[in-house]
Amino acid sequence: EAGVAQSPRYKIIEKRQSVAFWCNPISGHATLYWYQQILGQGPKLLIQFQNNGVVDDSQLPKDRFSAERLKGVDSTLKIQPAKLEDSAVYLCASSPRGADGYTFGSGTRLTVV
Amino acid sequence: GQQLNQSPQSMFIQEGEDVSMNCTSSSIFNTWLWYKQDPGEGPVLLIALYKAGELTSNGRLTAQFGITRKDSFLNISASIPSDVGIYFCAGMNYGGSQGNLIFGKGTKLSVKP
Numbered sequence: 001e002a003g004v005a006q007s008p009r010y011k012i013i014e015k016r017q018s019v020a021f022w023c024n025p026i027s028g029h030a031t032l033y034w035y036q037q038i039l040g041q042g043p044k045l046l047i048q049f050q051n052n053g054v055v056d057d058s059q060l061p062k063d064r065f066s067a068e069r070l071k072g073v074d075s076t077l078k079i080q081p082a083k084l085e086d087s088a089v090y091l092c093a094s095s096p097r098g099a100d101g102y103t104f105g106s107g108t109r110l111t112v113v
Numbered sequence: 114g115q116q117l118n119q120s121p122q123s124m125f126i127q128e129g130e131d132v133s134m135n136c137t138s139s140s141i142f143n144t145w146l147w148y149k150q151d152p153g154e155g156p157v158l159l160i161a162l163y164k165a166g167e168l169t170s171n172g173r174l175t176a177q178f179g180i181t182r183k184d185s186f187l188n189i190s191a192s193i194p195s196d197v198g199i200y201f202c203a204g205m206n207y208g209g210s211q212g213n214l215i216f217g218k219g220t221k222l223s224v225k226p
Contacts, residue, residue, distance in 0.1 A: 031212060033213065035214075040218070041216075041218055042119075042201050042203070042216025042219055043156065043201075043214070043216050044216070045214065048212075048213050091155050091156075095212065097212070102146075102212075103158075104155030104157070105155050106154050106155050107153075107154075107155050109153075
């Protein structure tokens, strides 16, 4: 079974620029999550999708972050404009139902300079 | 919001030693999970615990779900070099389509010089 695919693996941008990350979950997984992991910390949930609907985006900084999962399969996370404190690893995860079978991708490491 | 306190923050191991780490929460979870994260990769699930008091093993790893539902521990017996990495506890409360994880800050396992 193919895992959760994320791209790019690494990205370096200047502050105030825009950036987008892409995630392709495991086939058939209805639930997709985006987490932010700052260096030295555990991952923190940004947004959760169930199919193509948002279940929880309470911790997403909506003034600069946006995410979509238009066809209920792959998803994009965008930051516009980026700040220095957005430097982190952005992890995508998927599961067949909310509670079971969580699988994480390898993440995208973002550096904002 | 919910917070998990994970300890120790870091530890050094010598091959063959047993290792213990634990996690406590200010609030109740109905699922506890333990993950390992290697550099440049996403977290990988080691053990999932679904019932208060449950003791579960996975090879040399043993984890327990505390009776109060506010704590969990992970033991690694007879450590080997490939056990090096960062271990995270995570709590989850789920119902319906929910299932986001609350992570601890991690325990970094390194080899004794």
